[in-house]
Amino acid sequence: MARVVVDVMLKPEILDPQGQAVQRALPRLGFEGIADVRQGKRFELEVEGPVDDAALARIHEIAETFLANTVIEDFSVKVEVGEGADAAAGKAGS
Amino acid sequence: MARVVVDVMLKPEILDPQGQAVQRALPRLGFEGIADVRQGKRFELEVEGPVDDAALARIHEIAETFLANTVIEDFSVKVEVGEGADAAAGKAGS
Numbered sequence: 001m002a003r004v005v006v007d008v009m010l011k012p013e014i015l016d017p018q019g020q021a022v023q024r025a026l027p028r029l030g031f032e033g034i035a036d037v038r039q040g041k042r043f044e045l046e047v048e049g050p051v052d053d054a055a056l057a058r059i060h061e062i063a064e065t066f067l068a069n070t071v072i073e074d075f076s077v078k079v080e081v082g083e084g085a086d087a088a089a090g091k092a093g094s
Numbered sequence: 095m096a097r098v099v100v101d102v103m104l105k106p107e108i109l110d111p112q113g114q115a116v117q118r119a120l121p122r123l124g125f126e127g128i129a130d131v132r133q134g135k136r137f138e139l140e141v142e143g144p145v146d147d148a149a150l151a152r153i154h155e156i157a158e159t160f161l162a163n164t165v166i167e168d169f170s171v172k173v174e175v176g177e178g179a180d181a182a183a184g185k186a187g188s
Contacts, residue, residue: 001129007136008136009136009138019137019138022137022160022161025160026156026160029156029159029160031152031155031156031160033141033142033143033149033152034139034140034141034142034156035095035140035141035142036139036140037137037138037139037140038137038138039135039136039137039138040135040136040137040138041133041134041135041136042101042102042103042133042134042135042136043113043116043131043132043133043134044103044113044131044132044133044134045128045130045131046128046129046130046131047127047128047129048127048128048129049127055127058125058127061125062120062123062125062128065123066116066119066120066123066125067116
C-alpha cells in the first residue's frame, strides 16, 4: 500500500502562536540560533491501489476541501516512496 | 537561512483518534480507497547559520526533548533544500 503525505501549514502571513511559543521557549531551554518556528499538521494517508494521477487528483481534492482550511493554510501533497525516502509528486498552495 | 523540518508522528502502535476521525469521514464525503490516516505534527525551524552536523545534532536534541514525546511519538529531522525539494538529512525514531 502506498503512502501519500499531506502537509498543512499556516500561510506565512498568518500569525502562528503555537510556533511562536516553541520558538520563545527554546533559548530558555538552552537552544540558541533558531530564528523562527512554524507548527503545522502532517497527514499520512495509506492509499489502496496505485497512486496514479487520478488518485493524486483525488487526494489533492481531499486536502483542499477537508484537511486544510485554504483561507489561512497552505498544503502540499507528496508520495512517500519506501521508508525514509521522499519523492515530490506535486506541491500546491492556495 | 536554512529550513529544517521536524515531523512528529504517533508511534504505529499508539491509537490515533484524530486520524481515525478523518479516515471515517472520507467515505461519507465521497472519497473511497483511503485505508488509513495518521495525523501528526510538522515543525519548520529556520536555522541561523550553517546546518552542519553540530546544528543537526542540536535540532535532534530539541526534537527529542521538547517537540516530541518519545514515549508515544516518533520523529524525523530533515533539511529542506530550496523550495519544494527535500533532502533526507537524518531519520530518527526512539
